[in-house]
Amino acid sequence: MAVMRAIRMSLVVALGLSAIACGGGGGTTVSSSSSGSSSGGGSTSSSSSSSSGSSSSSGSSSSSSSGSSSSSGSSSSSSSSSSGGTGTTNVVSVIVDQGPSGNSVNTLFTSVTVCVPGSTTSCQTIDHIQVDTGSYGLRILAPVLTLSLPLETLTNGSSLAECTQFVDGFSWGPIALADVKIAGESASSVPVQVIGDSRFTNIPSNCSGTGGTEEDTVAKFGANGILGIGPFELDCGDCDTTTQGLYYACATTCTETVVPDTMQMPNPVTHFATDNNGSIIDLPAVAATGAVTLSGSLIFGIDTQSNNQSGTQTVLTVDGNAELLMTYNGQTLANSFIDSGSNGIYFTDSSIATCTTSGLTSFYCPGNTLTLGLSIQGQNGVTANNLTFNVGNAQTMLMNNPTFNVFPELAGTNPNPGSFDYGLAFFYGKRVAVAVEGDKTSAGTGPYIAF
Amino acid sequence: MPTFRSDEFKIAVLLSALLIAVLGPSIASATLGEPEITVQTDVAKLSASIKSSQDRAGYRVHEIQLPTGTVLREFVAPGGNVFAVAWHGPSKPNLRQALGKYFDTMVSAPKSKYSDRRHVHIQQGDLIVEGSGHMRALSGRAYLASAVPSGVNLGDLH
Numbered sequence: 001m002a003v004m005r006a007i008r009m010s011l012v013v014a015l016g017l018s019a020i021a022c023g024g025g026g027g028t029t030v031s032s033s034s035s036g037s038s039s040g041g042g043s044t045s046s047s048s049s050s051s052s053g054s055s056s057s058s059g060s061s062s063s064s065s066s067g068s069s070s071s072s073g074s075s076s077s078s079s080s081s082s083s084g085g086t087g088t089t090n091v092v093s094v095i096v097d098q099g100p101s102g103n104s105v106n107t108l109f110t111s112v113t114v115c116v117p118g119s120t121t122s123c124q125t126i127d128h129i130q131v132d133t134g135s136y137g138l139r140i141l142a143p144v145l146t147l148s149l150p151l152e153t154l155t156n157g158s159s160l161a162e163c164t165q166f167v168d169g170f171s172w173g174p175i176a177l178a179d180v181k182i183a184g185e186s187a188s189s190v191p192v193q194v195i196g197d198s199r200f201t202n203i204p205s206n207c208s209g210t211g212g213t214e215e216d217t218v219a220k221f222g223a224n225g226i227l228g229i230g231p232f233e234l235d236c237g238d239c240d241t242t243t244q245g246l247y248y249a250c251a252t253t254c255t256e257t258v259v260p261d262t263m264q265m266p267n268p269v270t271h272f273a274t275d276n277n278g279s280i281i282d283l284p285a286v287a288a289t290g291a292v293t294l295s296g297s298l299i300f301g302i303d304t305q306s307n308n309q310s311g312t313q314t315v316l317t318v319d320g321n322a323e324l325l326m327t328y329n330g331q332t333l334a335n336s337f338i339d340s341g342s343n344g345i346y347f348t349d350s351s352i353a354t355c356t357t358s359g360l361t362s363f364y365c366p367g368n369t370l371t372l373g374l375s376i377q378g379q380n381g382v383t384a385n386n387l388t389f390n391v392g393n394a395q396t397m398l399m400n401n402p403t404f405n406v407f408p409e410l411a412g413t414n415p416n417p418g419s420f421d422y423g424l425a426f427f428y429g430k431r432v433a434v435a436v437e438g439d440k441t442s443a444g445t446g447p448y449i450a451f
Numbered sequence: 452m453p454t455f456r457s458d459e460f461k462i463a464v465l466l467s468a469l470l471i472a473v474l475g476p477s478i479a480s481a482t483l484g485e486p487e488i489t490v491q492t493d494v495a496k497l498s499a500s501i502k503s504s505q506d507r508a509g510y511r512v513h514e515i516q517l518p519t520g521t522v523l524r525e526f527v528a529p530g531g532n533v534f535a536v537a538w539h540g541p542s543k544p545n546l547r548q549a550l551g552k553y554f555d556t557m558v559s560a561p562k563s564k565y566s567d568r569r570h571v572h573i574q575q576g577d578l579i580v581e582g583s584g585h586m587r588a589l590s591g592r593a594y595l596a597s598a599v600p601s602g603v604n605l606g607d608l609h
Contacts (some may be wrong), residue, residue, distance in 0.1 A: 341567065416583045
């Protein structure tokens, strides 16, 4: 263990030196529509203009849906632009576009650089990594990963693999270690999952038995990877003491296992050397009818630099499930959440007509756009009252503008009548902070969401 | 439906676990659409325990605590067959076990072009599967539309 600690320390020192060598940005201020650095789209610089976002950028659909790009050594590759003054460059651009599958809607992407731990040359920048406040950990689809990352091994020599569970399916693959670099931020030797790794093809029946789609290809996953930056540190609450059907020890076969916290999949932001107490997603407003693309910023840290100050934001602490109380139509819904990884506004209201077209029957199709009220309350008793949101006709909006990928009024039914799931549309035109559990900011202590 | 005493049910569970051990694969390991006895098969196969068994208007519900922290509920119609299962917790239960012969139907169902990772709506013939939630808190249910006893509110099946 002492050896491991020494190795980790030397990595931290080396990374610190390289960060200094790369320079700390030049004190530019960040605006909500900051352009510049390479985002999820790779080539979509055209879309990063102003905040209007409406039907302007029809030409921008050229964004590549390819996989990874390059393998430059420098950690600064993924972001040119701004920092909050004197510190580390803490801003990376993000984009809502069609994604690698070509049919993503309201899905936010960014680029992430991963390196073999300790190396400054064996690195790869991968675009179209989904930015998700509803999950935890960096997961990369094996087909886009050109690096050979070392696998995590348990004390008995087994490799660690995970059955990552989503509502609609599961992803299977080993946990590896990588240095993760986004903007000027670095995290050394962080557990990351390699989804669909060709060395791990025997999916345990308890994993496939959780049902739904096996999301182990870019097409099935709809992204080259996912960056889970929700308000907790780890992707499992009790996996250090009980098996939860998530982690498996793999030798000749894979069996469920408990895992020390340090080996579990973390929100990688919590491993950054600086600006590690949370993240802020800053997106411009968009026209009601939608847009082809929408560009904004992902800012690391809260109240750590001049560009990530809380100011007068409303702070709502979340419960042990990262959930909030939302009140809609006189009903208090205890399992509600705000989530950049949901592509619509999902709630139950039997008075709103659902769509009749095949494939859209779980979405709402009101005759006219509805403006509805909502209040959101945190565990701390703070309430954001008198919010409104619009519900448009999903069929009309999707059919009328087939090149659009941004739909602020897309809403659908929620299978859980006690839940209001306010997806990425919540973030449009807002600056939303997600503070990590136990971490302090000027506005409070995480886990919280603020806007 | 007669009142159901949980002690009796626990004894029944133990007995059935023994039976399963003896008879092995000759007992169908299924639940949705199967007789109530398969609730106990699930309990044994999932290394779980019955938390409660409760009679409600029009059906009986067995609440099963899985070792993963997830709670699985199985709903039994007056005719004696399981017509719905529902779950919530940090991970999904083994639905191959809980859905039995309907599992393959669920897995092969087409997906909406506009679906995301937080929702699922499947309707394949009589089978309806719905799910929602996010990492560390997943919930869902599966039921057979034609088998839901009349008068039962679908909103109560969770």
